[in-house]
Amino acid sequence: VYHEQQFGRPFKPDSFFITGSGMQAMQTIFQLLAGDGDQIIVPTPAWPNYPGPMRMMGVEPVYAPINFENRKWQIDLDRLFDCVTDRTKAICLNSPSNPIGWVASIEDLTAVRDFARKRGLWIIADEVYSRFYYPHVGDAKRSPSFIDITDSEERVIYANTFSKNWAMTGWRV
DSSP: OHHHHHHSSOOOGGGOOOOSSHHHHHHHHHHHHOOTTOEEEEEESOOTTSHHHHHHTTOEEEEEEEEEETTEEEEOHHHHHHTOOTTEEEEEEESSOTTTOOOOOHHHHHHHHHHHHHHTOEEEEEOTTTTOOOOSSSOOSSOOOGGGTOOTTSSEEEEOOSTTTTTOTTOOO
16 A cells, blocks of 8 residues: 555555565565676665675676766766676666665656666666655655556566665664
8 A cells, every 4th residue: 555655556465575674675686686697787876785795696786877967966877878798687776876865867767777678687776765855846755766667567676665764774574
C-alpha cells in the first residue's frame, strides 16, 4: 500500500524482498547481478560503502564522474555510457545521491533506461533518499524514480529502506 500511494500504481507483494538493512540489500543485489571479473558502473562522488562488497566478490567498481558545474551537480551521460565495457553487468544509480544530493532528472533516468535496454544491462536503483527531495518548483513528495518510466518487467532492482525516511537510521528489521 505504501508504494502504491507513493507511485500511484499497483505492486505485487511477491516483488518485494526484505533484508536486515540497506547495505545488506545492496550486497545481495551485487551478488545477484555480478561476479568475479565483472564490472558495475557507479556515478561518483558516491556512497563510500559500494566498492567494498563489490571488490570482495571480485567485481570491479567503475567510476563515472558527476560534475560540479555552474554551482550544480550534473551527470555527464556520455561519460557514464563510455565507461561501459563487455564486462559491465549493471549501472548503480543513487538518486538522490549520498553524499552530494544530486537528483537525477526524469530525462536522465530515461536516457539511462534506454541505454541499459539496448545493452542488456541491469539498473540498480538506490532510491533510499527518494523522500528527501525538496524541489525548487512544485510540491513533489519524492524524487523522480525509474518506477515512473519503467514497467514491472524491466531489468531494474530497487533498493529502499524504512530507516532513512522515518529517522530510524541503524534500526534493523
